[in-house]
Amino acid sequence: MSQPIILYDIPGQGPVKAMSGNIFKARYTLAYKGLAFKSVWVESKDIEERMKAIGAKPTGRKPDGSDFYTLPVIQDPSTGAVVSDSFAIAEYLEETYPSTSTVFPRGSKALISVFDSTFMQGMGPMFPLIATTVYTKILPTSREYFRENAEIRFGTKFEDISPEGPKREQHWKNAKDFLGVVDGWYSKSGGKWIMGDTFSYADIIAGAWVRCFNGLFEGEKWEEISTWHGGRWGRLLEEINKYPILD
């Protein structure tokens, strides 16, 4: 690999621009494999145009049936490849750089792909809370676009997605319940990682979202989350942050 891989990410307002759970997955994968990479920042409102321009594949469809583009996307100058979707990026990096540390050890790829979709489905009931918080962190120039899309996605006025009060409390309960399920998975593993003593992409999935929470709910709320389930999430963040994900 002669030139660093380009990672397209969405900038937040803070000094650490990275904030998206799914994009943290690509960051941890690149970092764990020791591959050099360089961030290119694209505001949400510009993703479609920019990704079409580099020939990235859409990752889904909008309600009107047209192509939907999301990040992360990577562009690898050494091969010319442009790859969308965090799991597909992990697969691409495994195949293209087989001498780097593997994130799918010992025949685990199919099992981890099931883990990935089950994890994302389990996150569903806390997305209103995440979307509402992300909104406060993105650049002002992307707010209108973000708001319109969130209203379509959740089928309600933006202010009603996760307002302070009982609805927001329920979303926090959903978050804690789901992390309780993930804690149960870790408890079954017999080690500190999902595959026992072996780090894998399953830990990248969980770690990426914990890192996302850490950024979104910084301060007192994160302090609370980090103590849930016997302190599992504080420890996981500390462990996974050994990999340098910011360029």
Place this chain on the structure above:
Amino acid sequence: MSQPIILYDIPGQGPVKAMSGNIFKARYTLAYKGLAFKSVWVESKDIEERMKAIGAKPTGRKPDGSDFYTLPVIQDPSTGAVVSDSFAIAEYLEETYPSTSTVFPRGSKALISVFDSTFMQGMGPMFPLIATTVYTKILPTSREYFRENAEIRFGTKFEDISPEGPKREQHWKNAKDFLGVVDGWYSKSGGKWIMGDTFSYADIIAGAWVRCFNGLFEGEKWEEISTWHGGRWGRLLEEINKYPILD
């Protein structure tokens, strides 16, 4: 191990009495590990009383909040252990007989427990079809009990759970769609098993249900199922049937 493990199963009317997907999981686990076992047949209507009598744990709750007992349950004369639930049985056998072939290779237990619950959830939309067919295969003495319980579970008159016609066709479509998802998981594995070249409890889960379909939908319908998804299910049944699950 001096005496065979007792496996409690529900008898069907055919010459091969075994017919339950979840109980086939315990059979394949015992067979793959080469552990001697002996079937004891318990009709559905008698499960609660018989399992209470041997000190088996319930596996859930009834709608009225009281304990719910299911099979498989195993009783191991060598240790005195009584274990309910197919996954817990696999865990028990792994721990108690560590020198036998493992069904959770290489740190895969937590990932396979996620696979197990995701698989069972995916089966949900075809359960009406399964329940309606199982009813025709159980002993006449258990029919009334089975019918009453199915009506509570599906919240409708037994005849309306999966009647011939568009509703049944939809349940068949659900079955084919879900097997399509499972086929996608196998395709990701890079081998003939979910863990590539390595057999695991994930294949026992899929294989047990395929074996169940083979028994329930014998004849023309099974011939059709066995050709779905490039013949994946016919091949899986053939492969997994190398393990002798009938005592």
